[in-house]
Amino acid sequence: MGGVSAAAQPMTSRAESGGSSEGGREAKADEREHRSAASIPKADAWKEKNRLAQRAFRQRQKEKQKASERHIEELSEKVQSLELEKRQLQAALEKASLAAKSSAEAEHKSPDDALAVALKLGEATVQLQLTVGQIKAMTLERMVQIWKTMVHKVGQYLPEAERSPGSVRFYRLEDLAFEARLLLWAMVEHNMRTLSDFIKCNMEDLSTPRVADHQYWVDMLARIHLSPNQKGALVAARRAMLANIGALLAEREQLGAKIRGIEDVEDTKDGVAMHFQELSDLCEKVRANVDAIHVCKCYYMSHAYREIFTPLQCARFMYYSYPHGMDMLSLMTCAAKEAGEPSTHTLLRAVQMPTADGSAAHKLSAIDWNQAKKVAFQ
Numbered sequence: 001m002g003g004v005s006a007a008a009q010p011m012t013s014r015a016e017s018g019g020s021s022e023g024g025r026e027a028k029a030d031e032r033e034h035r036s037a038a039s040i041p042k043a044d045a046w047k048e049k050n051r052l053a054q055r056a057f058r059q060r061q062k063e064k065q066k067a068s069e070r071h072i073e074e075l076s077e078k079v080q081s082l083e084l085e086k087r088q089l090q091a092a093l094e095k096a097s098l099a100a101k102s103s104a105e106a107e108h109k110s111p112d113d114a115l116a117v118a119l120k121l122g123e124a125t126v127q128l129q130l131t132v133g134q135i136k137a138m139t140l141e142r143m144v145q146i147w148k149t150m151v152h153k154v155g156q157y158l159p160e161a162e163r164s165p166g167s168v169r170f171y172r173l174e175d176l177a178f179e180a181r182l183l184l185w186a187m188v189e190h191n192m193r194t195l196s197d198f199i200k201c202n203m204e205d206l207s208t209p210r211v212a213d214h215q216y217w218v219d220m221l222a223r224i225h226l227s228p229n230q231k232g233a234l235v236a237a238r239r240a241m242l243a244n245i246g247a248l249l250a251e252r253e254q255l256g257a258k259i260r261g262i263e264d265v266e267d268t269k270d271g272v273a274m275h276f277q278e279l280s281d282l283c284e285k286v287r288a289n290v291d292a293i294h295v296c297k298c299y300y301m302s303h304a305y306r307e308i309f310t311p312l313q314c315a316r317f318m319y320y321s322y323p324h325g326m327d328m329l330s331l332m333t334c335a336a337k338e339a340g341e342p343s344t345h346t347l348l349r350a351v352q353m354p355t356a357d358g359s360a361a362h363k364l365s366a367i368d369w370n371q372a373k374k375v376a377f378q
Contacts, residue, residue, distance in 0.1 A: 083171070098115060112132045112133030114132050116130050116132045117130050120175055138191050144201070146183070148203060184326070188298055203325075220320060221331065221334060221338070224317050231339065237303055237308065238333070239341065246347065248293045251289055252286060255282055255286050259279065262279060
């Protein structure tokens with residue numbers, strides 16, 4: 001019996017040991033499950049922390065990008081401002097240099113040697129200088145050659161200038177529009193005959209006159225992109241111009257009547273001298289009247305270019321008028337017709353018609369025509 005017990009004892013011990021081993025395995029499995037369950041929220045927390053860190057990083061990157069963009073914009077504005085200031089300083093320097101040169105050489109030159117206009121022709125520096133004598137001697141062919149060069153440059157700069165106001169080409173285009181006006185006014189003052197032929201000609205074929213009906217000018221108004229207020233200002237300028245011209249024409253008729261009314265001179269020395277002086281005074285007034293009409297037209301055309309049109313619109317007018325020259329009077333007439341204004345003839349006759357007491361229907365505006373001439377030719 002004792003042997004059996006001894007034999008069974010190891011078996012019991014092994015059985016207990018086996019049970020203990022199985023229990024250990026189950027305990028380890030429970031521990032692993034507990035660790036896995038405990039690790040799930042830790043993983044989510046890590047992912048959330050990582051996501052927030054990435055979002056904060058992206059936000060910082062976005063802010064840095066925006067700050068860089070703002071900095072670039074500020075630098076661009078500063079560059080444009082410096083470019084404008086540079087252009088202004090260059091223009092002032094060139095003007096001062098030309099003035100000093102002209103002043104130094106004035107004593108040794110005739111009036112025809114004086115500088116009439118300096119043209120950059122779309123470049124950074126002056127490319128062409130024309131004296132008063134050269135303007136007076138300007139032929140139609142030479143005028144067309146210069147104008148074609150300017151229109152060609154306008155065509156190069158116009159698209160970019162319209163897309164990017166403030167760019168270098170935009171300012172070059174402004175210079176071209178300003179120079180075109182200076183050239184026109186120099187021609188008005190010194191060579192009106194060639195200018196009249198230039199405005200009417202076809203620059204591609206000088207033997208063919210310009211053909212421009214009302215629809216041509218309607219299309220031109222649309223191409224220039226005038227606002228309703230600008231069109232209204234253009235119509236008002238035409239009305240004021242015709243009122244003043246009508247009053248000047250009425251004044252000329254009165255002067256003509258006085259000249260025709262001078263009685264036959266007495267056959268004496270004193271009588272001849274008296275009537276000669278009276279006739280000379282009247283002729284001088286007629287000459288001043290003709291000059292005033294000329295200046296009046298220039299004054300209001302200059303007003304349209306300087307005060308109503310923008311430089312970009314002037315450039316459009318110049319470009320789209322080709323192969324013809326810019327004709328502001330015809331453009332004014334078209335704008336007036338579109339607005340239902342009376343014709344030029346009707347407005348002039350209305351001003352010239354005397355009132356019941358015999359006085360003129362319209363009195364001249366308080367315009368100093370000598371001062372107006374200085375303004376018109378700027």
